[in-house]
Amino acid sequence: MIQIKSFAYEPGEHESEKASNSYLMSLIAVMVGLPLPIINLIATFIFYLGNRKGTYFVRWHCTQALLSQFSLLFINSFGFWWTVSIFFTEEQISNRYIAYMLAVILFNLTELIATIYTAIQTRKGKHIEWWLYADITSLLCKP
Amino acid sequence: MPKIVLKILILVVLFLGTWFVLEQVNWMKIFKVKKLTDETEQKLGQLFLKIFTERETMIVDKSVISVVNDIQQKICTANNINSSDIIVHVVEKNEVNAFAIPGGHIIVYSGLLKEAKNASAFSGVLAHEMAHQELNHVMKKLVKEVGLSVLLSLATGSGGSELATQVAQILSSSAFDRKLEKEADMKAVQYLEKAKINAADLADFLYGVAEKESEITAYLIWASTHPDSKQRAQYILDKIKTSSIQYRSPVTEERWKSLQSSLED
Missing domain, CATH: 1.20.5 (Single alpha-helices involved in coiled-coils or other helix-helix interfaces)
Known part of the structure; x- marks a missing residue:
């Protein structure tokens, strides 16, 4: 799922720090934005905008961090509105709802661990590619 | 790609x-979701019951209560409903009203008992309220009207007495939506049929209510969430028209008359 690969060039100390920060940004946003999933995406998107003219290594990792938020945005938003409907409409807690929320927690946890690992490795200047997201990132992000 | x-x-x-x-x-x-929701419902039921008992006079006369309980028992037994799950309380008030509150409690106003022509008509109303309880309509309605967060705060005692009174008011004075009312009517007919009680008496009772409705209400009925009483009476009659059951009164006519005269005193 996550692989250390060689990048097109050896990134400098400053680049590694910025690239690592893009993952940290999504981590902080996860903590702040748990009740409102869209916040994670907005925070990562703002960081992406600020660095879209950065070096290739920084741009690449900002893009991967941003894309990784998308799939979570869909499942978290659905879970969020389902929960809201339980609190404010006649919708009731069901086995299906609990199973969905547990699946959401499982996927968020996996993403969280992957993000922490990637932030640490990227800070060391290592190039981490995520399954699926790296492919899309490489399509969008050119040297 | x-x-x-x-x-x-x-x-x-x-x-x-x-x-x-x-x-x-x-x-x-x-x-333990069910246990937790049941506990919340019981706590809410006790809270609302306390509000009603503090504000209204509860009837404890045995000649009234025993008839009401016998009718309830008859419907419960015929439909395999645990009779201890449903508790009927009679309140001294001239309004023609009955409603369900959380925790299996049903409040019946004495005005309704006086208005009902016979025991079968009252059984119909009681079966309708029991259906709301059994189909969990009461909690659904409350969650829809005030939200789960408010209900949880009331159940944990942090909601304040003013809020609890307002929610109790919703229970006693507003109807369920059209879909839930029809669902309860259909379930009530099913209960009555199994208990060999004639649902046509419920239909007659509803026709009587319809005749007493003011003209203004009649004009507003299309916008109301409560189905038109005449319409309700009609679909109840449609549902039982092919029934071949030999109906019996749930209690003797003498007992019913005795109940009504006790209430008049």
């Missing part, structure tokens, strides 16, 4: 598969 699409599909299937597998576990039992 096809590789990316395939990976996206795999991710979607992986999530849906995880959800499906997790759904096979009975989380409701593990997290």
Whole structure:
């Protein structure tokens, strides 16, 4: 799922720090934005905008961090509105709802661990590619 | 590009598969959701009952209560409903009203008992309220009207007495939506049929209510959430028209008359 690969060039100390920060940004946003999933995406998107003219290594990792938020945005938003409907409409807690929320927690946890690992490795200047997201990132992000 | 699409599909299937597998576990039992919701409902029931008993006079006359309880028992036995799950309280008030509150409590105003022509008509109203309880309409209505967060704060005692009174007011004075009312009517007819009580008397009672409705209400009825009483009476009659059951009164006419005269005194 996550692989250390060689990048097109050896990134400098400053680049590694910025690239690592893009993952940290999504981590902080996860903590702040748990009740409102869209916040994670907005925070990562703002960081992406600020660095879209950065070096290739920084741009690449900002893009991967941003894309990784998308799939979570869909499942978290659905879970969020389902929960809201339980609190404010006649919708009731069901086995299906609990199973969905547990699946959401499982996927968020996996993403969280992957993000922490990637932030640490990227800070060391290592190039981490995520399954699926790296492919899309490489399509969008050119040297 | 096809590789990316395939990976996206795999991710979607992986999530849906995880959800499906997790759904096979009975989380409701593990997290004791039913027990918790039942406890909340009981606490709310006690809270609202306290409000009604403090504000109104409860009738404790045995000649009234025993008839009401016998009718309730008859419907419960015929329909395999645990009779201790339903508690009927009679309040001294001239309004023609009956309503269900959480925790299996049903409040019946003495005005309704006086207005009902016979025991079968009252049984119909009681069966309708019992259906609201059995179909969990009461909690559904409350969650829809005031929200789960308010109900939880009331159940934990942090909601304040003013708020509790307002919610109690909603229970006593507003109807369920059209769909839930019809569902309760149909379930009530089913209960009555099994108890060999004639649902036509409920229909007659509803026709009587319809005749007493003011003209203004009649004009507003289309916008109301409560189904038109005449319309309700009609679909109840339609449902039992092919029935071949030999109906019996749930209590003797003398007992019913005695109940009504006790209330008049």
